[in-house]
Amino acid sequence: MGLITTSTSTLIYSGPIPDLLPMTDRAPGIHISHIIHDLALRLGYYKDNGGDMPWSKMALGSALEHAIAMRLMLHEPGRYYREWDDEHGYWKNGMALERDGVHMNLDLLDLHDWAVEDVKLTWLSSSHDPDGPKFNKWWWQVMGYSYGVGAEIGRIRVGHVRGDYKNNEVDYHVWERRFVPGELERNWTMLMKHKQIMEKEGKL
Numbered sequence: 001m002g003l004i005t006t007s008t009s010t011l012i013y014s015g016p017i018p019d020l021l022p023m024t025d026r027a028p029g030i031h032i033s034h035i036i037h038d039l040a041l042r043l044g045y046y047k048d049n050g051g052d053m054p055w056s057k058m059a060l061g062s063a064l065e066h067a068i069a070m071r072l073m074l075h076e077p078g079r080y081y082r083e084w085d086d087e088h089g090y091w092k093n094g095m096a097l098e099r100d101g102v103h104m105n106l107d108l109l110d111l112h113d114w115a116v117e118d119v120k121l122t123w124l125s126s127s128h129d130p131d132g133p134k135f136n137k138w139w140w141q142v143m144g145y146s147y148g149v150g151a152e153i154g155r156i157r158v159g160h161v162r163g164d165y166k167n168n169e170v171d172y173h174v175w176e177r178r179f180v181p182g183e184l185e186r187n188w189t190m191l192m193k194h195k196q197i198m199e200k201e202g203k204l
Contacts, residue, residue: 017059030204031103032144032191038203039194040137061121064159068119069093069108081109097148100192106145115153115176116145126160126171135175143179143187152179 040046073080073093082091097104108117120138128134135156142154153176160171198204 016054016056017063029098029103030101030195031105032141034204035102035191035195035198036137036140036144038198039140039191043133045133045136057123064121065107065119068157068159072108079110079112081106081111095149097145099148100188102144102191102195104145104148106149109149109151110153110155113153114149114151115155116142116149116151117155117157118142118145119157119159121159121161123161125162125165126158126173127164130156130173130175139177140187140191142177143184144191146179147184147188152184153177154179 069080070091070093073082073091080093081095082093083095084090085092093108095106095109097106106116107119109115110117118138118141124134138156138158139154142156146152146154155174155176157174158172160173163169163171195204
């Protein structure tokens with residue numbers, strides 16, 4: 001009986017995740033996420049790591065957001081906003097907005113409930129309070145989008161990569177808020193005031 005030979009693995013690439021899902025419709029200018037990031041840092045909700053989030057984490061998050069949004073759109077045809085992109089040849093499931101000089105890119109707009117949905121991938125523990133400071137920046141973003149489209153319902157779809165840090169499960173939660181009168185206006189006013197601070201400091 002002859003010897004059994006096996007193949008060996010050859011490393012052909014080692015580096016960051018490729019930019020396979022670029023934000024093709026992200027307009028130049030001031031984005032709501034930039035304002036929220038700066039505000040959350042100043043309030044101490046998380047620490048400044050000296051730069052932007054690692055590229056691979058951002059790319060992975062973008063891929064998950066795109067995949068979940070696309071599958072939801074296909075699973076319930078007609079429920080979510082969509083627009084054909086001739087340049088890139090696919091159905092966009094989100095929507096680009098601009099208000100008061102601030103750009104916003106929605107992940108999902110539920111046309112049945114007229115609700116804004118945002119998808120997040122995070123290494124944050126799933127044990128955190130969805131109404132606590134760790135979630136604030138996500139709700140500010142959803143409320144900003146909701147203000148932009150006149151929605152009174154907002155949802156966050158969160159994939160917690162490390163679950164609650166006690167097991168090996170990935171936790172996936174969908175949180176919903178039904179906004180009370182004046183809540184969206186107060187949130188927008190707060191963000192616009194911080195925008196003015198950043199402009200005076202030359203950060204925008």
